[in-house]
Amino acid sequence: MTEGHAVDTLPGGASSSPPTPRALIVSQYVKSVAFAVPAAPGVHAAPKGLPALHLDLDVDARQVEGSATLFEVALTLRCRANASAGQGPPRAVFEADIAYAALVSLQGATPAALEPLLLIEVPAMIFPAARNVLADLTREAGFAPVLMQQVDFAALYRIRRAAA
DSSP states (O other): OOHHHHHHHSTTOTTOOOOOOEEEEEEEEEEEEEEEOTTTTHHHHSOOSOOEEEEEEEEEEEEOTTOSSEEEEEEEEEEEEEEOOTTSOOEEEEEEEEEEEEEEEEESOOHHHHHHIIIIIHHHHHHHHHHHHHHHHHHHTTSOOOOOOOOOHHHHHHHHHHHO
């Protein structure tokens, strides 16, 4: 074995590639939740079909104070269900606001990789848990569970960047 081959096999040697940026979830949690049924109990006494749903989704990331590698990524889901009130304006059936967050440790992330990791990769990882919270809340409130489809966070990121 030649000396050059020995250097090539050592970790951190000249031929090793830079580490792949990774986001490791330290913890996931419901940061806040609000659920209201403004027209209760009447909305349950005389249900009139499925309400029209309006969903909003937002992603926010911030560095944890005092740490160079820890970030909090919060996924906010807002769901409003409205029922037609005949000739009047639609009436609110329920309103849900959920902030589901993750504490994330970034490893090997360059400044260029930071935003895509925090605004695309991490939200995609925590989205299934956040949508489960929404489905459980609506079901427990006596309504059909709101079942959200998977979200393309990369497309949302591109739209957000184009608008900025």
